[in-house]
Amino acid sequence: xxxxxxxxxxxxxxxxxxxxxxxxxxxxxxxxxxxxxxxxxxxxxxxxxxxxxxxxxxxxxxxxxxxxxxxxxxxxxxxxxxxxxxxxxxxxxxxxxxxxxxxxxxxxxxxxxxxxxxxxxxxxxxxxxxxxxxxxxxxxxxxxxxxxxxxxxxxxxxxxxxxxxxxxxxxxxxxxxxxxxxxxxxxxxxxxxxxxxxxxxxxxxxxxxxxxxxxxxxxxxxxxxxxxxxxxxxxxxxxxxx
Ligand SMILES: [Fe+2]
Numbered sequence: 001x002x003x004x005x006x007x008x009x010x011x012x013x014x015x016x017x018x019x020x021x022x023x024x025x026x027x028x029x030x031x032x033x034x035x036x037x038x039x040x041x042x043x044x045x046x047x048x049x050x051x052x053x054x055x056x057x058x059x060x061x062x063x064x065x066x067x068x069x070x071x072x073x074x075x076x077x078x079x080x081x082x083x084x085x086x087x088x089x090x091x092x093x094x095x096x097x098x099x100x101x102x103x104x105x106x107x108x109x110x111x112x113x114x115x116x117x118x119x120x121x122x123x124x125x126x127x128x129x130x131x132x133x134x135x136x137x138x139x140x141x142x143x144x145x146x147x148x149x150x151x152x153x154x155x156x157x158x159x160x161x162x163x164x165x166x167x168x169x170x171x172x173x174x175x176x177x178x179x180x181x182x183x184x185x186x187x188x189x190x191x192x193x194x195x196x197x198x199x200x201x202x203x204x205x206x207x208x209x210x211x212x213x214x215x216x217x218x219x220x221x222x223x224x225x226x227x228x229x230x231x232x233x234x235x236x237x238x239x240x241x242x
Pocket of ligand 1: 204206207
C-alpha cells in the first residue's frame, strides 16, 4: 500500500489539534476518568524525566504528549483489538509494518492508533541529550547521501516544515541501506512501506503548540538540540552491521 497516497482515514479521531487540548483534558474537572481498556499493548514509560529536554521541549508538553496523547493511542488500540488474540499477540511495529494484512475491520484502528503508538514509542527513544551530531556509520551514510550533516538538517527542516496539517518527517533507511528523508500524514509509519525509521519529528501541533504556538520552524530548530545522536548512531550501526 502506498502510504503517501493514503488520504488519512480518521484524522478527526486523533487528539493532535491543539484547540482540542483544553476540551480533552479539562483542568477543573473532578470527575474520575473512565477506566481504560487493559492490555495487551502498554504505554512505555518515558525514558527520562518530563523536564529532561528543557528548555527545548518543555515539561508540560512532554507530560501531555506522553501521558495523554500517546496513552490515548494505546488505549484506543487496545479497545479496537479486544477479542482479536491473533492481532493482540503481535508487536505494534509488526502490525503497522504489515498493514496490508490487517483485517478490514481493524485497518483504520491499526493504522491510526497503532501508528500513533508505534511512532511515539520509537520517538521517545531517539530523544535525549546524548551527542550533538551523528557518529560512526550513520555520520558516513548522512554525508554520503546529503553531503554533510548541516545539509541534511536543512533538507529535513524543509520536509518537516512542509508537512500539511498533522504528520511526521523522517530520516529513514531503505531496504538497500541508503537513506531517505520522507514525510507521512497523521500517524502513518515508514514501516508500512518497508522503510526503517532512523529519526523522526512529530509535527502534530500537540507536540509544540504550548511552547512554540504556531511557530513550527522554531520547534524544528529546537528538536535538533534534543536528538540523542549517540543512541541513534549506535542503533543504526547495530542494524546495518554486516
Ligand atoms: Fe505526538
